[in-house]
Amino acid sequence: NAGVTQTPKFQVLKTGQSMTLQCAQDMNHNSMYWYRQDPGMGLRLIYYSASEGTTDKGEVPNGYNVSRLNKREFSLRLESAAPSQTSVYFCASRESFYSNQPQHFGDGTRLSIL
Amino acid sequence: GENVEQHPSTLSVQEGDSAVIKCTYSDSASNYFPWYKQELGKGPQLIIDIRSNVGEKKDQRIAVTLNKTAKHFSLHITETQPEDSAVYFCAATLNNAGNMLTFGGGTRLMVKP
Numbered sequence: 001n002a003g004v005t006q007t008p009k010f011q012v013l014k015t016g017q018s019m020t021l022q023c024a025q026d027m028n029h030n031s032m033y034w035y036r037q038d039p040g041m042g043l044r045l046i047y048y049s050a051s052e053g054t055t056d057k058g059e060v061p062n063g064y065n066v067s068r069l070n071k072r073e074f075s076l077r078l079e080s081a082a083p084s085q086t087s088v089y090f091c092a093s094r095e096s097f098y099s100n101q102p103q104h105f106g107d108g109t110r111l112s113i114l
Numbered sequence: 115g116e117n118v119e120q121h122p123s124t125l126s127v128q129e130g131d132s133a134v135i136k137c138t139y140s141d142s143a144s145n146y147f148p149w150y151k152q153e154l155g156k157g158p159q160l161i162i163d164i165r166s167n168v169g170e171k172k173d174q175r176i177a178v179t180l181n182k183t184a185k186h187f188s189l190h191i192t193e194t195q196p197e198d199s200a201v202y203f204c205a206a207t208l209n210n211a212g213n214m215l216t217f218g219g220g221t222r223l224m225v226k227p
Binding site: 004040041042043044045048058090092097098099100102103104105106107108 | 150213
């Protein structure tokens with residue numbers, strides 16, 4: 001059971017470089033989410049997609065863009081990476097945007113910006 | 115919006131002892147409270163959740179209690195084992211459009227053999 005798969009697992013970038021983080025889920029879920037995790041701050045929502053074809057900003061969207069490519073895939077793009085974007089990024093999915101059900105998380109992408 | 119505070123940030127217990135992690139939330143309209151366990155190098159995994167229409171839920175060695183009046187909820191782990199060592203996150207969600215999760219800052223639990 002793959003669940004939520006994120007690639008790559010690790011990445012080091014230089015300031016100003018661009019990068020796309022990939023996420024795919026095989027649970028036929030409608031909604032998908034991108035979070036960042038920083039020490040002592042829990043997880044903060046960057047962007048989400050309530051359903052295929054829609055995306056919306058979360059709590060910390062600045063410096064990021066997203067694409068919901070199809071029902072399975074939701075990518076996160078850093079157009080011009082900054083050191084403040086050094087973090088661990090998690091993708092999650094949930095069966096329905098409107099249901100109060102658990103979100104399922106991938107294992108993360110650890111991103112360092114030099 | 116919702117705000118979730120989690121305490122303590124680190125907790126060290128002896129194997130076999132109990133561990134308790136506490137969270138408070140700010141919005142009385144929150145109605146769903148999941149707990150996640152995150153092991154090193156992994157993503158958060160749901161271990162138990164509770165909805166606002168119940169006060170307590172148990173699953174083997176894990177239990178969660180909810181006090182809606184005081185707006186706090188707690189995770190209780192009994193008979194702790196070394197494999198319980200991880201970071202635990204609480205979260206709260208409002209029953210509005212999107213049911214967005216707001217996470218606490220996490221608790222690093224260390225169980226000493």
